[in-house]
Amino acid sequence: MKAPRLLASLLLSFSFLPAVASAETLTLDKYVVMMRHGVRPQTSIKEIEPLSSKPWAKWDTPDGQLTPHGAEAASRLAAWDGAMLRERGLLPKEGCPAPGTVFGWANGSVKRTIDTGNVMFSTLFPGCGLTVGFNKTDDVDVLYAPSDTKLGAVDPEKAKAAILQAAGGDLEKPRARAAALMKELDGILDCCAPSLCDKAAKASDCTLSERPWAIKVKEAKGEKPASVEVTGPLKEAGTVVQVFLLQYANGFPADQVAFGKAPTADDIIRLSELRQIKYDVSVRVPYLAARDGSNILNQLLLAVEADPAKGAVTDGPPNARLVLFAGSDTQQAEIGAILGLHWHIPPYTDDETPPTGTLAFERLHDAAGKAYVRLRFIAPSLDQIRTAAVLDSAHPPLQGEIVMPGCESQMVEGACPLDTFLKLARPKLDMSAVGQQVYN
Numbered sequence: 001m002k003a004p005r006l007l008a009s010l011l012l013s014f015s016f017l018p019a020v021a022s023a024e025t026l027t028l029d030k031y032v033v034m035m036r037h038g039v040r041p042q043t044s045i046k047e048i049e050p051l052s053s054k055p056w057a058k059w060d061t062p063d064g065q066l067t068p069h070g071a072e073a074a075s076r077l078a079a080w081d082g083a084m085l086r087e088r089g090l091l092p093k094e095g096c097p098a099p100g101t102v103f104g105w106a107n108g109s110v111k112r113t114i115d116t117g118n119v120m121f122s123t124l125f126p127g128c129g130l131t132v133g134f135n136k137t138d139d140v141d142v143l144y145a146p147s148d149t150k151l152g153a154v155d156p157e158k159a160k161a162a163i164l165q166a167a168g169g170d171l172e173k174p175r176a177r178a179a180a181l182m183k184e185l186d187g188i189l190d191c192c193a194p195s196l197c198d199k200a201a202k203a204s205d206c207t208l209s210e211r212p213w214a215i216k217v218k219e220a221k222g223e224k225p226a227s228v229e230v231t232g233p234l235k236e237a238g239t240v241v242q243v244f245l246l247q248y249a250n251g252f253p254a255d256q257v258a259f260g261k262a263p264t265a266d267d268i269i270r271l272s273e274l275r276q277i278k279y280d281v282s283v284r285v286p287y288l289a290a291r292d293g294s295n296i297l298n299q300l301l302l303a304v305e306a307d308p309a310k311g312a313v314t315d316g317p318p319n320a321r322l323v324l325f326a327g328s329d330t331q332q333a334e335i336g337a338i339l340g341l342h343w344h345i346p347p348y349t350d351d352e353t354p355p356t357g358t359l360a361f362e363r364l365h366d367a368a369g370k371a372y373v374r375l376r377f378i379a380p381s382l383d384q385i386r387t388a389a390v391l392d393s394a395h396p397p398l399q400g401e402i403v404m405p406g407c408e409s410q411m412v413e414g415a416c417p418l419d420t421f422l423k424l425a426r427p428k429l430d431m432s433a434v435g436q437q438v439y440n
Contacts, residue, residue, distance in 0.1 A: 039070030078123035104132035117326035153225030162287035238278030293334025329353035343377035
């Protein structure tokens with residue numbers, strides 16, 4: 001565990017509680033969430049095929065799309081969400097919600113997020129015809145990925161410096177941290193395919209553990225802005241271990257998960273540390289996160305700020321009591337980096353973002369009407385996803401309360417006063433990477 005996270009981890013070790021604590025005195029007014037989509041296959045089989053000399057497991061769903069099993073597992077979480085929110089008085093006990101009280105929006109360029117959002121709504125409100133909206137686009141959805149557009153374009157020199165700072169000064173530090181797992185991954189993959197090895201200058205270049213790491217700048221071209229990333233084996237390893245996690249979560253037989261060489265949840269979670277290392281020098285780098293994540297975080301903050309008792313708003317998403325943004329782990333990790341948030345939901349690694357994982361912003365009030373914000377990360381366990389297990393009060397998903405840095409002394413029942421929360425959060429946005437969002 002990383003040293004800066006130790007205190008938070010100890011504090012949060014007591015946070016895996018039933019959905020409704022008996023001592024709760026704060027009343028829930030509004031529930032705003034940034035949710036990752038459900039289980040999908042790899043996004044590109046062509047990208048990962050050369051990384052193993054063995055054939056990859058076959059999926060029954062096209063690359064990158066929500067699987068039927070993923071939809072079923074998402075519906076289990078939706079059922080738990082619905083029971084929890086109804087118990088807390090946010091949603092009606094039965095029937096459809098009143099018009100304007102529920103709102104959902106997904107990444108318009110990624111169909112799996114739209115499908116996941118619609119599964120959530122159809123389970124939460126069966127027969128009510130509610131669906132999520134999204135920006136109509138054939139390319140990038142600027143709300144979710146502004147750094148792929150001119151709005152959030154990065155300065156290459158600033159980006160390189162920020163990555164090196166996050167790495168501790170040079171890439172050898174994260175490389176040393178990853179070394180043992182990289183060797184294990186080489187053994188699992190029997191790395192690599194002849195198509196890749198034939199191109200290697202020497203035999204060692206064919207292995208993930210020996211190939212060089214580098215920071216690569218891709219220059220701007222037309223409407224496509226410049227990008228900067230750590231390339232080489234870390235990027236590939238992070239992708240591969242996520243595919244292994246998705247294989248397990250989708251219910252693949254043990255002999256097909258990670259080629260049968262890492263078939264248990266413990267194996268998958270151990271290997272997932274490689275993805276966390278990848279994220280620590282990519283989407284969790286504060287400068288990169290702010291350029292790409294400020295746009296969506298601004299909408300979340302506007303949603304949390306708006307008092308649902310005061311009706312319509314002129315800025316931000318509709319002032320609903322339940323606001324669901326369906327996106328990916330990228331947005332969750334970026335929001336965490338911008339705000340300095342960490343979550344602890346063992347047995348997952350710290351800050352893990354599993355399929356259907358949910359970063360929740362609860363807006364609450366006390367008896368005097370003072371508003372608060374409580375942050376939680378909620379995710380089914382890997383085995384709950386793998387079996388599409390029923391989630392209820394006796395068998396809840398994993399839950400961890402998140403401390404807002406700077407608000408520790410003002411916390412009430414794990415919640416930060418709303419005015420303090422906004423004063424801490426808003427200055428961390430890069431407003432030059434924030435655009436206007438119109439919800440139609």
